[in-house]
Amino acid sequence: MDFPEHHAKRLLADAGLPVPRGGVAADADEAADRARELGGAVAVKAQVPAGGRGKAGGVRFADTPEQAAALAAELLGTSVAGFPVERVLLEECVDIRRELYAAVLNDAASRGPLVLFSTEGGIDIEEVHATAPEQVLRRALDIRQGLSEAAARELLEPADLDAGERRAVAAALATIYRVYREVDAELVEVNPLAIDVDGELRALDCKLSMDDGARPRHPELVEQVASDLPDTGTELERRARDLGLFYIELDGDVGVLANGAGLTMTTMDVISHYDGAPANFLEIGGDAYTKATPALRLALSNPKVRSLVVNFCGAFARTDVMTEGVVSAIEELRPELPITFSIHGTGEDEAIALVRERLGLEPFDHMDDAVVAAIEAARDPAAARGSSG
Ligand code: GDP
Ligand code: MN
Secondary structure (H helix, E strand, C coil): EEEEEEHHHHHHHCCCCCCEEEEEEECHHHHHHHHHHHHCCEEEEECCCCCCCCHHHHHEEEEHHHHHHHHHHHHHEEECEEEEECCCEEEEECCCEEEEEEEEECCCCCEEECCCHHHHHHCCCHHHHHHHHHEEEEECCCCCCCCCCHHHHCCCCCCCCCHHHHHHHHHHHHHHHHHCCCCCHHEEEEEEEEEEECCEEEEECCCEEEEEEHHHHHHHHHHHHCCCCCCCHHHHHHHHHHHCEEEEEECCCCEEEEECCCHHCCCCCCCHHHHCCCCCEEEEHHHHHHHHHHHHHHHHHCCCCEEEEEEEEEECHHHHHHHHHHHHHHHHCCCCCCCEEECCCCCCCCHHHHHHHCCCCCECCCCCHHHHHHHHHHHHHHHHHHCCC
């Protein structure tokens, strides 16, 4: 989950790393108000979850509230780096002396946090990474030890900084690391970390991405941030999210209901392998089988769905418990479309008996056969109806 800049900066500021004063605006009048409150020259920054806004014209400067309003009007409603601009951030302008770069991110190679620092920050940092990697100091961290200010000072040893700057930057790195840990981030990148003309350090930009798997650990923060992100999902995807189900709407006509993300993707692959087209990703693993009815309703609400394959594989998860949920849901919703079953693993005998007795359908012995039957049924539902197995 990519945080809008102003949310990321609020977290930095709360943790003790100064950021420019500022506020967000959704229209020109609000922008003028924000600029007036700030007084003096302001930066007007498109709030889109992408880098390179500076080069794409998404970061502008205004001397008066009127100019700020005009720039906001210009940016709002257009798109920057492929994202629609729904809000702008207005901030007091900073007189920059130096632009530094600082980041902490998940590093696959060292399987832990990696801290990066460069005195060559600013909008050309990608080029620095590519052409002058020696300008970027890097250190893989032991997550059990984190990053102390002392360790950060040691990392900064080779950097072209005076003693006061080194101390301040070390403290900033430790703060960035703390934020990275506290919000379970995959990335916290401050660029530029500016030294202003008075020698003060300030985060002028921040990209923060939270590990999606950590969202349940930060419900309040996620809610605040999500309400500020452009809503990209379809109507059905939003409904699924509200139900606590993970659903992705696709273009095909074969609905998929399987337990666990791995088996769901396998089922989708098998559908594609036999030249079918899955209509959705929807997993009801874990305790989500208790949501069988809303899950089934969701899958069936997609008007493209013409058949459904139910694929359960039990190890710790019991297929009879999952099947009971789905069978009850089918009894309740009485869908018209053909449904095929493949059920294997823990509890399969009971599960298969349930499907036979209560739905009068015969589960397939092999997943492939259940998938092929569902594909054929999607092509010709009338021929397939009532002839499962
Ligand atoms: P990005 O291009 O998406 O990374 O957007 P940034 O927020 O990093 O802004 C791009 C560039 O605009 C920065 O590298 C700075 O050089 C400049 N910039 C941003 N805010 C200010 C500011 O308050 N004062 C000045 N002088 N420059 C700024
Ligand atoms: Mn930046």
